[in-house]
Amino acid sequence: MEGSSSSYSSIPVVFTKLPIDTNTQKHFSKNVTIEIPYEKLDLVLEQPVDFESLRANGFVVKKLFQDQGWLGYFDILNGPVYTQLVKDFWKRCDIITQEEADKEYNNKVAENPDNNRGKSRTELGLREFTETKIRSGCTGYEVTITQSTIAKLLR
Numbered sequence: 001m002e003g004s005s006s007s008y009s010s011i012p013v014v015f016t017k018l019p020i021d022t023n024t025q026k027h028f029s030k031n032v033t034i035e036i037p038y039e040k041l042d043l044v045l046e047q048p049v050d051f052e053s054l055r056a057n058g059f060v061v062k063k064l065f066q067d068q069g070w071l072g073y074f075d076i077l078n079g080p081v082y083t084q085l086v087k088d089f090w091k092r093c094d095i096i097t098q099e100e101a102d103k104e105y106n107n108k109v110a111e112n113p114d115n116n117r118g119k120s121r122t123e124l125g126l127r128e129f130t131e132t133k134i135r136s137g138c139t140g141y142e143v144t145i146t147q148s149t150i151a152k153l154l155r
Contacts (some may be wrong), residue, residue: 001022006037010080029140030092030137030142031092031093033092033093034090034092041090043087049078051074061146069155072155073154073155085139088138090136092137093134093135095132095135096129096134097132097133098129104126104151105124105126106120107127108124133146
């Protein structure tokens with residue numbers, strides 16, 4: 001036997017750096033921001049796409065998606081969905097827009113105007129803001145999703 005294979009071999013490697021803060025040595029905990037019981041959160045799961053079944057029924061469309069570079073997306077779409085993890089993520093998320101980032105900055109400056117005025121976000125101990133972010137915590141890690149991470153995921 002030349003090598004062993006795992007059940008994960010068909011899952012594409014998408015990120016060289018995960019959108020998870022793994023540098024923290026301590027456990028990350030995030031409070032619930034949306035008070036909805038888990039059983040009331042309904043997930044809409046996409047249906048798997050079976051190109052072979054489509055082909056057998058006269059719809060030869062796989063090459064169209066392959067030519068556009070979308071087969072990786074279908075690998076992800078057809079992969080596992082961890083419903084409790086997804087629900088936990090959304091119950092604990094915050095959406096950080098430019099407006100929220102500006103308020104955060106202004107509040108930090110207002111704490112000590114003489115000392116903080118004119119300083120950068122980094123100099124004030126705040127995170128850089130480049131685009132709208134969805135921040136949450138899952139399994140002890142902070143997770144951040146942005147339009148850029150989704151675009152990178154979909155290639």
